[in-house]
Amino acid sequence: MESAVLTPSVDSRLAATATMPWHCLLAVVGATCIPLGALWDISWHSTIGRDTFWTPAHLTIQLGGVMPGLIAGWLALRATFFGTPNERAASVRIGKFYAPLGAWVIIWGTLAMLFSAPFDDWWHNAYGLDVEILSPPHTVLAAGMYAVAIGSLLLVLAYQNRSRERAGGLLFNYAAGVLLVMASIIVTEKSYPNQQHGSFFYQVSAAIYPLYLVATARASKVKWGATSAAAVYMLIIGMMVWILPVFAAHPKLAPIYNPVDHMVPPNFPLLLIVPGIVIDLLMSKWGGEPKTFWQETRLAVVLGAAFLGAFLLAQYLFSIYLISPTAGNRFFAGNHWWPYFIRMSEFRFRFWNLKDDPLALGGVTIALALAIVKSRIALAVGRWMSKVQR
Amino acid sequence: MIRTFIRAFCLLCSILAAEAHLGNESVFYEGNAGPYPLRVFIQPPLVVPGRAQVQVRIHNDTAQKVSVLPVRWDAGRKGAPPPDQAQPVKGEAGLFSTELWVMNSGAYSVFVDVEGSLGRGTAIVPFNSISTRRLPMPRWMGVAFLISGSCLVLFLVNIIGAAVRESVLPPAVLPDFIRRRRGRYGMVLGCFLIGGVLWKGTVWWTAVDAHFQKSRLYTTLEAPCRIQYAEDAARLKISLPLPDESWRDQTPLVADHGKLMHLFLVSDTGMNAFAHLHPVRSGGDTFETILPALLQGSYSVYSDINHESGMTETLVSHITLTTNTALAAGSDADDSTWLIGRDRVVGSDVRRGLLLANGGTIRALAPLTVAAGHETILKFEVLAQDGKAMPLEPYLGMWSHAVIRSHDGTVFTHIHPSGTISLASQELFARRERGESLRSPIDVVCGRPERELAFPYYFPKAGKYRIWVQVKSQGQVLTGAYDIEVLPRTG
Numbered sequence: 001m002e003s004a005v006l007t008p009s010v011d012s013r014l015a016a017t018a019t020m021p022w023h024c025l026l027a028v029v030g031a032t033c034i035p036l037g038a039l040w041d042i043s044w045h046s047t048i049g050r051d052t053f054w055t056p057a058h059l060t061i062q063l064g065g066v067m068p069g070l071i072a073g074w075l076a077l078r079a080t081f082f083g084t085p086n087e088r089a090a091s092v093r094i095g096k097f098y099a100p101l102g103a104w105v106i107i108w109g110t111l112a113m114l115f116s117a118p119f120d121d122w123w124h125n126a127y128g129l130d131v132e133i134l135s136p137p138h139t140v141l142a143a144g145m146y147a148v149a150i151g152s153l154l155l156v157l158a159y160q161n162r163s164r165e166r167a168g169g170l171l172f173n174y175a176a177g178v179l180l181v182m183a184s185i186i187v188t189e190k191s192y193p194n195q196q197h198g199s200f201f202y203q204v205s206a207a208i209y210p211l212y213l214v215a216t217a218r219a220s221k222v223k224w225g226a227t228s229a230a231a232v233y234m235l236i237i238g239m240m241v242w243i244l245p246v247f248a249a250h251p252k253l254a255p256i257y258n259p260v261d262h263m264v265p266p267n268f269p270l271l272l273i274v275p276g277i278v279i280d281l282l283m284s285k286w287g288g289e290p291k292t293f294w295q296e297t298r299l300a301v302v303l304g305a306a307f308l309g310a311f312l313l314a315q316y317l318f319s320i321y322l323i324s325p326t327a328g329n330r331f332f333a334g335n336h337w338w339p340y341f342i343r344m345s346e347f348r349f350r351f352w353n354l355k356d357d358p359l360a361l362g363g364v365t366i367a368l369a370l371a372i373v374k375s376r377i378a379l380a381v382g383r384w385m386s387k388v389q390r
Numbered sequence: 391m392i393r394t395f396i397r398a399f400c401l402l403c404s405i406l407a408a409e410a411h412l413g414n415e416s417v418f419y420e421g422n423a424g425p426y427p428l429r430v431f432i433q434p435p436l437v438v439p440g441r442a443q444v445q446v447r448i449h450n451d452t453a454q455k456v457s458v459l460p461v462r463w464d465a466g467r468k469g470a471p472p473p474d475q476a477q478p479v480k481g482e483a484g485l486f487s488t489e490l491w492v493m494n495s496g497a498y499s500v501f502v503d504v505e506g507s508l509g510r511g512t513a514i515v516p517f518n519s520i521s522t523r524r525l526p527m528p529r530w531m532g533v534a535f536l537i538s539g540s541c542l543v544l545f546l547v548n549i550i551g552a553a554v555r556e557s558v559l560p561p562a563v564l565p566d567f568i569r570r571r572r573g574r575y576g577m578v579l580g581c582f583l584i585g586g587v588l589w590k591g592t593v594w595w596t597a598v599d600a601h602f603q604k605s606r607l608y609t610t611l612e613a614p615c616r617i618q619y620a621e622d623a624a625r626l627k628i629s630l631p632l633p634d635e636s637w638r639d640q641t642p643l644v645a646d647h648g649k650l651m652h653l654f655l656v657s658d659t660g661m662n663a664f665a666h667l668h669p670v671r672s673g674g675d676t677f678e679t680i681l682p683a684l685l686q687g688s689y690s691v692y693s694d695i696n697h698e699s700g701m702t703e704t705l706v707s708h709i710t711l712t713t714n715t716a717l718a719a720g721s722d723a724d725d726s727t728w729l730i731g732r733d734r735v736v737g738s739d740v741r742r743g744l745l746l747a748n749g750g751t752i753r754a755l756a757p758l759t760v761a762a763g764h765e766t767i768l769k770f771e772v773l774a775q776d777g778k779a780m781p782l783e784p785y786l787g788m789w790s791h792a793v794i795r796s797h798d799g800t801v802f803t804h805i806h807p808s809g810t811i812s813l814a815s816q817e818l819f820a821r822r823e824r825g826e827s828l829r830s831p832i833d834v835v836c837g838r839p840e841r842e843l844a845f846p847y848y849f850p851k852a853g854k855y856r857i858w859v860q861v862k863s864q865g866q867v868l869t870g871a872y873d874i875e876v877l878p879r880t881g
Contacts, residue, residue, distance in 0.1 A: 089562035092552040126525035129439040255465030387558040
């Protein structure tokens with residue numbers, strides 16, 4: 001039951017905006033800078049190695065934090081101190097301050113990114129310069145970046161759900177694709193093509209991607225939400241695969257075991273568009289309006305199994321090509337992604353660790369369970385997302 | 391609850407104080423890069439990966455361009471990036487400086503390329519790339535992180551509450567009691583979730599720190615040591631420790647000046663006895679030597695070894711002599727000792743000179759006062775009884791040796807006029823570049839000094855130090871010792 005009191009001075013219909021607000025567009029553009037900068041930065045560390053605070057990749061990431069952060073800060077200040085009743089009515093309140101939910105999340109993300117900077121500096125001095133991608137301060141930074149992207153998505157969601165404009169739905173699908181790119185970056189080290197014949201890769205994938213694809217399919221007000229998000233993901237990664245190697249660059253750190261002479265690209269994107277299409281088809285048939293808990297759970301079982309089946313089939317076969325010498329071309333960039341500090345040998349052309357991590361029934365069952373659980377969570381999250389108004 | 395949280399956070403933030411590898415990893419090289427006499431000073435990073443500070447001083451001030459290159463032993467110059475150009479230091483003629491990124495642990499060298507009016511030349515300066523400390527987190531920083539982290543957590547909990555309470559309501563609709571209650575439940579749940587994430591982060595941080603200590607933080611190895619007494623002599627047996635950590639250097643030992651091991655004994659009783667010995671391998675990883683005449687008591691043992699990679703290590707041990715020992719036949723001809731006594735005093739006024747066993751003197755020329763943290767050149771002259779310069783011979787390939795030990799025992803260094811580097815390591819790097827065998831004997835003899843002996847050094851901290859200076863003349867190794875008070879860092 002949702003009994004609520006209407007504020008007397010505001011007509012709720014007035015709060016719905018017909019044209020897309022500028023802050024939604026700018027926030028999403030800013031959020032896009034984050035994964036672009038992160039991919040660029042990984043390439044920088046794989047190619048050149050040496051960096052400063054002011055490398056273009058770092059500046060791109062910072063732009064991705066600062067621009068949405070300033071926009072969100074402005075939204076909060078405007079709604080709190082200069083806002084019209086309509087603006088306040090479309091906000092959520094924290095203390096005495098008002099802002100759209102997405103703005104609050106963006107502000108938190110920007111602050112977390114700022115907080116991570118001195119933490120990371122201390123960490124470098126204590127444990128060495130960027131020994132691993134995943135470290136506690138980098139995780140704080142990643143949480144901040146995630147929050148900025150999620151906040152941007154929430155801003156768009158509120159607009160989509162209030163206006164019902166097709167543009168809102170399209171922008172939401174795009175923002176979901178940006179989030180998908182960020183999720184994939186986090187698990188880069190678990191997703192190399194040479195790992196794609198082992199169970200662990202599919203467990204990691206099942207634990208992550210259904211959440212985004214299924215939630216997008218449910219929350220999007222335009223068709224093919226999961227497919228669109230997967231396409232955006234593949235396009236963003238693909239652009240980096242094709243553009244980065246255009247630029248000549250050389251390592252500036254020793255030892256150099258692999259003398260690269262161009263910017264190292266990321267791996268070719270995962271074929272998430274395949275499970276994306278399957279999920280959209282299933283959702284269009286059975287997704288509909290949320291029903292009972294058990295109906296939703298049955299749907300999650302179907303979606304999880306469909307995701308894993310489609311993704312496993314597509315990626316298992318595709319990875320055979322990706323690690324072969326024939327994939328060493330500009331489009332697929334197979335075997336072009338090795339950083340300067342890796343000694344090259346025949347291990348590039350074989351799958352790794354198959355003895356300890358085979359694609360066996362036990363491992364696949366775990367992956368299936370993860371896909372189902374994540375699909376169920378995604379249905380619930382998607383349901384909430386489809387109702388976000390502020 | 392709050393106290394527990396603060397304690398957990400502080401535990402997260404606190405890092406134990408670090409212990410340096412025998413107190414000083416700074417590297418000096420005094421030599422030549424082709425036609426250019428130079429002195430190279432390297433301050434390796436305390437944590438690897440990190441940045442090394444490099445200073446190059448060209449003595450004849452004819453260099454126009456100085457570039458430096460970090461070269462790892464197993465990658466060679468072909469596995470190195472383009473060199474970094476060192477920049478001239480304003481106001482210091484002939485001085486260039488830069489910093490180098492050092493990404494891996496192990497044996498490294500800096501290739502210093504000098505160009506100028508005299509042509510081109512290269513000097514190779516080996517150094518150990520190792521992590522030697524854990525950086526403690528300053529208290530103010532821990533408090534700042536605690537406050538700002540807590541603010542972030544509180545903010546996030548409030549966002550969760552607001553999201554549950556209001557986000558799905560149409561504009562202008564106020565949340566009712568049920569929604570407000572749900573919001574509070576959301577905040578409580580959020581607290582648990584965030585608490586779980588923080589706990590997981592603490593576990594992770596602890597694991598990273600443990601891994602750093604176990605697998606990356608270099609600790610001086612202790613070499614098991616024992617004394618075997620016989621009728622005519624006391625035999626010292628020392629075993630190489632065999633750590634199973636793969637990250638440590640596992641390459642075989644190479645001889646430096648014909649010796650696989652240079653062992654120093656320093657009496658713990660006022661440092662009143664000192665010996666420079668050369669145990670020989672008696673099988674496997676055990677080395678042994680016959681002890682020279684030494685007084686009974688406890689001794690600190692420092693054993694210098696050189697790996698084929700170019701990595702040098704100093705092993706530490708401790709022994710106790712239960713009786714006085716007497717030199718017996720069979721000791722290495724290059725062994726030497728110094729005992730405090732009537733005619734061998736620790737110099738209190740080094741300007742007067744230190745009396746040597748053959749009646750000569752070693753006189754310190756400069757500096758007479760030293761500050762920690764500064765490049766220091768310890769200069770001596772060796773005079774015969776008639777006051778003229780004593781004719782010297784190379785001792786273990788060097789015209790002189792100096793051993794520096796702080797009175798508290800935390801700093802120990804064995805240096806030469808060529809600096810702190812191992813000439814064997816330098817030669818190994820050079821041979822690898824030339825593609826030559828590493829196994830043939832390494833006999834590098836330093837250039838003959840002018841009238842004075844000069845040792846470049848960098849005292850890492852203030853305090854009292856003893857310096858033993860060793861030279862060889864007419865087949866006899868002569869040792870002089872004096873104490874020096876190093877002042878705290880300035881500037």
